[in-house]
Amino acid sequence: MSEKLYPVSITVNGKAHAAEVPSRLTLVDFLRDTLRLTGTHVGCEHGICGACSVILDGAPVRSCLMFAVQLDGCSVTTIEGLARPDGTPSVLQDAFCEAHGLQCGYCTPGMIVASHALLESNPQPSEAEIRDAIGGNLCRCTGYQQIVDAVQLAAGNLAKGAK
Amino acid sequence: MALELKGEQALKVGQQALWKLLNDPDVLAKTIPGCNTVRALGDDRYEMGLKLQVANVSGEYMGSVAITEKQEPAHYVLAVEGQGSIGFMKGSAAFDLEPKGDNETLLRYAGSAEVGGVVAGVGQRVLSGVAKYMVGRFFKALEKHIADNP
Amino acid sequence: MSAQPGNYRYIGTRRRTKEDPRFVTGRGHYVADIALPGMKHVALVTSPHASARIKAIRTDKALALPGVHYALTGEELCANVDPLYVGVDAPKVARYPLARGVVRYAGEWVVAVVADSRALAEDAAERIEIDYEPTDYILDPEKAILPGAVLVHPDHGSNVLYRRTFTWGPVEADFAKAQHKLAFRARWGRSATVPIETFGIAAQWDPGTGLLDVWASIQMPKYPDQLARALRLPGNAVRVHFDVDVGGSYGVKRGIKHTVLVGYLAKKLGMPVRFIEDRLENMRGGDMHGPDRIFDMQVAFDTDGTIHSLKIRALDDVGAYAGRSPLQLGKPVGAIVGPYRITSVEYEPISVLTNKTAQEAVRGFGQSPTNYALETAIDRVARHLGMDRVELRRKNFITRDQFPYLIPSGSTYDSGDYHTVLDKALRAADFPALVAERDAARKAGRLAGVGIATCLEPSGGNSAFEPLFNPKNETTTWMDSCLVRVDISGAVTGVMNTSTSGQGHETLVATVLGEILERDPDTIRVVHADSLNALPSNSPVGSRMAIMLGGAAAGAAKKVKAALMAIAAHNLGVAQESLEYRDGSISAKGDAKKSLSWDQLVEIAHRKFHKLPPGLEPGLQAKFVWEVPTGGGLPTADGRIQMYPCYSFEAHLVLVEIDPATAQPKIRRYLCGHDCGTMINPDIVHGMTYGGIAHGIGAALYEKFAFSDNGQLASQTFMDYLMPSALEVPGIDIVDHCTPSPLTEFGQKGSGEAGYLGAPAAIASAINDALAPLGASIDELPMTPLAIWTQLQGGKTQ
Amino acid sequence: MKAAPFEYTRVSTLAEACELLSEHGGDAKLIAGGQSLVPMMAMRLARPAWLVDINRLEELKHVELRGDALVVGAAVRQCVIERNADAVRSLPLMNRALKWVGHVQTRNRGTVGGSVVHADPSAEIPLVACVLDATLVLQDTSGRSEVAAREFFFAPMVTAIAPEQCLAEIRFPVWDAPRVGCSFEEVSIRHGDFALVSACAQVALDADGKCVRAALGIGGASPFPHALPEIGAMLEGKVLDDMLIEDAAVAVAGLIDPDGDLHATAEYRRFLARMLAMRVLKAAAEDAAGKGAK
Structure with missing residues (x-):
């Protein structure tokens, strides 16, 4: 019983990837195991913790709750795709460093993906809006305070024209 | 997870006839939701195969049924045990058949079941609602059987 | 006294951490990111029963699947490995990675399947057929200690793993003379830290070298040693790689059983094998549940509020096996009276086996539950006397001038200024306004309460509970170490010897080295040695790394500095006392021309033997191994011992409102006054404190590993095990204070468990303050909406 | 937590989806967003042999x-x-x-x-x-x-x-009336969790403030989302004053059939249903009344 493979082509961080995958391979496993983009993390595999958040066609989603085969022709952005082209941190990523909005770093890619999507749609969010946007991402280290601080800092820096 | 089930159902059938139905493996096979085989093992013990497809949850179970404390035609206790890939179930229920006018019997049941394995760990929130529904389906099927086989 | 004394260049200043840049760009290196060529994957078959005999295991259908390599049963594994180390003296409570013959909790590992992929391994696991014969089980720890109870380990003869009554000071006399006594029960529910990363391990056996390489998500003292012993290998046949980023631990990432299992498989099969727990395996059988305690408390006190004595009985349900867990009743011995001058204590810790998931170390190692019981006692005394809770605490606090302060159980608190920290917190919170807000809410018909907790964080991790709870264990050495290397280019590298799970140890070491060597910490690299290259370490447990790794780094840096001074003195012809070290250069005091730069000094050390002073080793590196200050002693016969060297203090103030229509609590305000001595990196300390408070909010209000009546873990997913999100954790204010420790290099104390040690007590205090006008109270955590509602209905919990 | 194997088809028409369902019967399952289905598949509680993807229809x-x-x-x-x-x-x-x-x-x-x-x-x-x-x-x-x-x-x-x-x-x-108000409330332990109980109401008022139409339902407190037309009937034709709303809320508590679970007992759910019914009716009435003032 060898598993049937399905051809998919998924654009990840601007680069098209063609692969043959079993239907049951989730998007997060595809990113991590097939493409070796290990920045996206697996936390609960049942859609609660948010560690696997990625941006799918512009909107943040949980990559453990979809199969790669479903995303043929789609475009995905992961934490690796949010940095500047030379790999240095973006304004938001830099703000997470400045505010120390993380500790163990495990939930961090999901947090940054959720925050990135928030700032794209709402460049000057209130604290309540930030908490709502990351409300589906669990963190056990930070108590969220410095994450909220980081997003506020990034919003301020972006408003000042930081790129 | 322990499930408590308790209730009563009036059935348009005489007490003795209902007793017979409830002790007939073929009837049980037709009325127990998901049941696809019932094989008598003797001594009021049966082996049962269940394929459950409740909502999104599906699973196959092999189990056994034993009937004890028989006081024909008024009372018995049904003990059920089953095991499948997503967990196990073990329970028993007391059934009391009470004549209620002509050709009608009140069936009272009270029992509890233990559920273990994955289902118990992840499905505690909905198990009892689903269990109630299964009991309801059993009675509906039984009523239909009674209506179809006057 | 300022928030941060001492005249430091890098220590205590806000600086970015060394670790963050790799994490924010998705370049962390966790165990699940490791892909070894030809690596196989493990899935587990676990017991659905709380207790059963295993009658038969059939693996043929699983092995018939293509891509499936092996199915390992307990029979085989237990015959080939030794039992896992147990913290107390209970040899008949043997613990192995897989069950042999008997399962003792629902979720216990029974068979491990190895396949080409995790998905295939799960397919195979489903095809393993096991015949169980369910047997009687025991779930209630109070019933478990009664005669005739079902025994979890019949060979042990009892369900009691550890029990002793300690009496420190004139307890009976104090109780006899006290004007008031009260007794109550407080219950701490089973929760844990539940990191977002589950436990994972990859292992590879090289038959050519006879070496087992291990990469694991680990935070565990003596992990390589325990692993090697269980696998019957010499210590130098195991190489644990400590450069794996750990996705959160806070105590629980112990993983010995996981590692023995995977190590055995890797060696047996000759294939690299990886096992990453999935969330269900992690929750039910990862053996990472925390304390589950019933405290029976008695307090003796006078009308003026003076508290004289305590009797504490702590019954801890540790589940089906013993690991480190019974010892979590031992750590609180070191702070058994909290920050209060209580002259005598009776303490009866009881560790009980039940048919539940085994307990492991959780942040604070049992101190947070004890603090909750102590603070509940203080609140109850205040309520009993009609006394203000703040005043009662102030009255009983050890005062600043009483340090070092010896408590009845034999530990000496190093330093503290509890009155000042509490005052600062009260001022920062505008406490009268907080109380007024509560009263206004009450007047408007809502339920509101102010919570207070003033708690200690014993830190420095000396693990003295080991000899205290196990007379056969005479371990009194709990060192940590650091190696500093200045290479030929003049760059500085610090080598640490354990893994990190978010505490910022690279930043710690770089900051300390930079401070002493006066070199920019940003230029200093810090690496994690593997266990064969490492100096001894006891890993980041017990809030010890700022103290121990910080101290070791300082010691090593000072040795390097001394070598530089010796080189300078020799070459400049000036006595060391007349030399001045600045930014790595050394010059004669008052004669700037007589000077050698950092680069020149380094060059001499590495290349110019002819310029080295006699007796100095060439090259420039130093190691320093530091024993815990105050460590080293065995307990007295009556169980007095110096448990930890340093004592941090935290004062929590909380305002909680409860919606009377729904019984939902909401935290309106949270402030924490915190004194952990000198902070090496304030952002890291604050972050851990915020996180500890959030974790404490979880333990107080949301999180519980709940077992059903038939021993099933009913909260196996994140749908039922409820960790607070950013929407439940409020904005938190922290007020710093610094009372330096006299025992450490910079006056630093520990802070890795900060926040968590007081938050549950503070929230419980607030909820009970809110319920007080109704004459109601809850003495069990978590205080769920259901528990609150039950009180609002005038009922009793449960 | 990896799903059991399945065959996958992304359909391009609804008719195609129906044909596949017809062909495979209970062994096939539709997937749209997958937010509920995929976790159940990951735990292998759900194990469709065939997954029919309707996301792009x-x-x-x-x-x-x-x-x-x-x-x-x-x-x-x-x-x-x-x-x-x-x-x-x-x-x-x-x-x-x-x-x-x-x-x-x-x-x-x-x-x-x-x-x-x-x-x-x-x-x-x-x-x-x-x-x-x-x-x-x-x-x-x-x-x-x-x-x-x-x-x-x-x-x-x-x-x-x-x-x-x-x-x-x-x-x-869609209620085509000038003064329609509505409200949705729920109690969950954390935001975003399954509701212990939820309640929602929609009411329409006439110019005099009398209720001409009302609908109310309770979630989480029966084995199914529970619409309670009885309550609508009780309110229609009357002014929604506090006493009437309280009576309605008490009636709600009598009509539902809650179960207990780990997080809430049946009694607590019944209580919450009453409280939330009161809240949503009041809020919906206020919402509707506010529209008249404009």
Whole structure:
């Protein structure tokens, strides 16, 4: 019983990837195991913790709750795709460093993906809006305070024209 | 997870006839939701195969049924045990058949079941609602059987 | 006294951490990111029963699947490995990675399947057929200690793993003379830290070298040693790689059983094998549940509020096996009276086996539950006397001038200024306004309460509970170490010897080295040695790394500095006392021309033997191994011992409102006054404190590993095990204070468990303050909406 | 936690989906947003042999006002209906309900129809459908049929849909009256969790402030989303004063059939249902009254 493979082509961080995958391979496993983009993390595999958040066609989603085969022709952005082209941190990523909005770093890619999507749609969010946007991402280290601080800092820096 | 089930159902059938139905493996096979085989093992013990497809949850179970404390035609206790890939179930229920006018019997049941394995760990929130529904389906099927086989 | 004394260049200043840049760009290196060529994957078959005999295991259908390599049963594994180390003296409570013959909790590992992929391994696991014969089980720890109870380990003869009554000071006399006594029960529910990363391990056996390489998500003292012993290998046949980023631990990432299992498989099969727990395996059988305690408390006190004595009985349900867990009743011995001058204590810790998931170390190692019981006692005394809770605490606090302060159980608190920290917190919170807000809410018909907790964080991790709870264990050495290397280019590298799970140890070491060597910490690299290259370490447990790794780094840096001074003195012809070290250069005091730069000094050390002073080793590196200050002693016969060297203090103030229509609590305000001595990196300390408070909010209000009546873990997913999100954790204010420790290099104390040690007590205090006008109270955590509602209905919990 | 193997087809028409369902019967399963289905597959509680992907069916993605109803295609994502101008204007109750549905990431992917057919008794969208007396349009190879939302839900995750049927669209009646107000409230332990109990109400007032139409429903406190037309009947023709609302709330508590679980007992749920019924009725009445003042 060898598993049937399905051809998919998924654009990840601007680069098209063609692969043959079993239907049951989730998007997060595809990113991590097939493409070796290990920045996206697996936390609960049942859609609660948010560690696997990625941006799918512009909107943040949980990559453990979809199969790669479903995303043929789609475009995905992961934490690796949010940095500047030379790999240095973006304004938001830099703000997470400045505010120390993380500790163990495990939930961090999901947090940054959720925050990135928030700032794209709402460049000057209130604290309540930030908490709502990351409300589906669990963190056990930070108590969220410095994450909220980081997003506020990034919003301020972006408003000042930081790129 | 322990499930408590308790209730009563009036059935348009005489007490003795209902007793017979409830002790007939073929009837049980037709009325127990998901049941696809019932094989008598003797001594009021049966082996049962269940394929459950409740909502999104599906699973196959092999189990056994034993009937004890028989006081024909008024009372018995049904003990059920089953095991499948997503967990196990073990329970028993007391059934009391009470004549209620002509050709009608009140069936009272009270029992509890233990559920273990994955289902118990992840499905505690909905198990009892689903269990109630299964009991309801059993009675509906039984009523239909009674209506179809006057 | 300022928030941060001492005249430091890098220590205590806000600086970015060394670790963050790799994490924010998705370049962390966790165990699940490791892909070894030809690596196989493990899935587990676990017991659905709380207790059963295993009658038969059939693996043929699983092995018939293509891509499936092996199915390992307990029979085989237990015959080939030794039992896992147990913290107390209970040899008949043997613990192995897989069950042999008997399962003792629902979720216990029974068979491990190895396949080409995790998905295939799960397919195979489903095809393993096991015949169980369910047997009687025991779930209630109070019933478990009664005669005739079902025994979890019949060979042990009892369900009691550890029990002793300690009496420190004139307890009976104090109780006899006290004007008031009260007794109550407080219950701490089973929760844990539940990191977002589950436990994972990859292992590879090289038959050519006879070496087992291990990469694991680990935070565990003596992990390589325990692993090697269980696998019957010499210590130098195991190489644990400590450069794996750990996705959160806070105590629980112990993983010995996981590692023995995977190590055995890797060696047996000759294939690299990886096992990453999935969330269900992690929750039910990862053996990472925390304390589950019933405290029976008695307090003796006078009308003026003076508290004289305590009797504490702590019954801890540790589940089906013993690991480190019974010892979590031992750590609180070191702070058994909290920050209060209580002259005598009776303490009866009881560790009980039940048919539940085994307990492991959780942040604070049992101190947070004890603090909750102590603070509940203080609140109850205040309520009993009609006394203000703040005043009662102030009255009983050890005062600043009483340090070092010896408590009845034999530990000496190093330093503290509890009155000042509490005052600062009260001022920062505008406490009268907080109380007024509560009263206004009450007047408007809502339920509101102010919570207070003033708690200690014993830190420095000396693990003295080991000899205290196990007379056969005479371990009194709990060192940590650091190696500093200045290479030929003049760059500085610090080598640490354990893994990190978010505490910022690279930043710690770089900051300390930079401070002493006066070199920019940003230029200093810090690496994690593997266990064969490492100096001894006891890993980041017990809030010890700022103290121990910080101290070791300082010691090593000072040795390097001394070598530089010796080189300078020799070459400049000036006595060391007349030399001045600045930014790595050394010059004669008052004669700037007589000077050698950092680069020149380094060059001499590495290349110019002819310029080295006699007796100095060439090259420039130093190691320093530091024993815990105050460590080293065995307990007295009556169980007095110096448990930890340093004592941090935290004062929590909380305002909680409860919606009377729904019984939902909401935290309106949270402030924490915190004194952990000198902070090496304030952002890291604050972050851990915020996180500890959030974790404490979880333990107080949301999180519980709940077992059903038939021993099933009913909260196996994140749908039922409820960790607070950013929407439940409020904005938190922290007020710093610094009372330096006299025992450490910079006056630093520990802070890795900060926040968590007081938050549950503070929230419980607030909820009970809110319920007080109704004459109601809850003495069990978590205080769920259901528990609150039950009180609002005038009922009793449960 | 990896799903059992399955065959996968992404269909390009609804008819194709129905054919596959018809061919494979109970062994096939539709996937839209997958936010409820995929976790169950990961735990292997759900193990369809065939997964039929309807995510890209444009014919299931319409949101349009048709007659006196807002018609929502089954595969419309929750985030779309959350922002759709027609929906916000004509179906404010849905908009309020969606604030309680999961989190941003799940609403971005989850669909309206998926939530309905998953039939969690605590879910918000099914409750709105029942309270507003929506009609569900089901399709199979033989054509379309309709079923009232109030007759669709049997038990947790058990509905009237047959294995070969696909939910095509949902018709939510729009109340065409000048003074319509609504409210949605819920108690969950954390935001975004399954509701212990939820309640929603929609009322219409006449110019004098008398209630001309009222609908109320309770989620999480019966094995299915529980619309309570009895309460509407009790309120209609009357002024919604506090006493009447309290009476209605007491009646609510008597009509529901809650179960206990880990987080709430049946009694607590009954209490919450009463309290929330009171809250949503008051809030809906105030909302409606406010519209008269304009």
